Amino acid sequence: MLYDITRRVSPATAVWPGDTPYQAAPALQLAAGDNVNLLTLTLSPHTGTHADAYYHYTTDGAHPEAMPLAAYLGRARVVTVTKAAGPLLPADFAGVDLRGGERLLIHSPVSHLPDDRWPETFPYLSVALIEHLAALDYRLIGLDSPSVDAFHSQDLPCHHALRQHGLVNLECLCLHAVPDGDYELIALPLKLAAACGSPVRAVLRPLS
Numbered sequence: 001m002l003y004d005i006t007r008r009v010s011p012a013t014a015v016w017p018g019d020t021p022y023q024a025a026p027a028l029q030l031a032a033g034d035n036v037n038l039l040t041l042t043l044s045p046h047t048g049t050h051a052d053a054y055y056h057y058t059t060d061g062a063h064p065e066a067m068p069l070a071a072y073l074g075r076a077r078v079v080t081v082t083k084a085a086g087p088l089l090p091a092d093f094a095g096v097d098l099r100g101g102e103r104l105l106i107h108s109p110v111s112h113l114p115d116d117r118w119p120e121t122f123p124y125l126s127v128a129l130i131e132h133l134a135a136l137d138y139r140l141i142g143l144d145s146p147s148v149d150a151f152h153s154q155d156l157p158c159h160h161a162l163r164q165h166g167l168v169n170l171e172c173l174c175l176h177a178v179p180d181g182d183y184e185l186i187a188l189p190l191k192l193a194a195a196c197g198s199p200v201r202a203v204l205r206p207l208s
């Protein structure tokens with residue numbers, strides 16, 4: 001049994017305002033007498049469910065090929081929050097035991113929007129929560145929101161705090177069908193050089 005927690009990528013997939021929409025243009029077509037169908041894809045590395053690379057916000061940061069692969073693979077804890085906007089603080093998880101989770105996937109109301117709807121508001125991380133999770137030896141934080149920082153943030157404190165603590169992140173997850181609990185996460189970025197992030201196929205497998 002697998003939970004697919006990935007947004008569907010199509011030309012209708014919502015992207016960050018101003019970012020490049022996904023396109024698949026035919027280069028060769030069986031219907032036109034060519035021997036194969038061959039497409040040329042145009043997309044932002046931040047299309048749909050994706051992993052940010054440190055290079056996204058730091059000039060000397062790692063590209064996807066050099067991001068720590070093991071962080072994207074292993075035990076993960078899914079936790080639902082009711083907050084639909086604003087920073088997520090340690091107090092928002094006051095009733096949750098976060099110890100031993102290793103990776104935290106935060107299920108907010110954003111997961112319930114369709115793939116083609118951009119969230120007008122969304123919850124995001126706080127440096128306090130990142131420091132709290134880093135102290136508990138977390139390696140990854142995943143959101144259904146399109147950013148770990150506020151929409152209008154210019155200095156991106158949460159992105160930088162993740163890198164400073166050696167954590168990685170996933171964005172635009174879709175967790176609406178997943179009950180809270182512990183799972184095995186598999187969400188590997190592509191081995192892309194000179195990119196600022198990578199789409200992932202993110203799945204959860206129940207722990208046996």
Ligand SMILES: [Zn+2]
Pocket residue numbers: 046050051052146171197
């Ligand atoms: Zn991103």
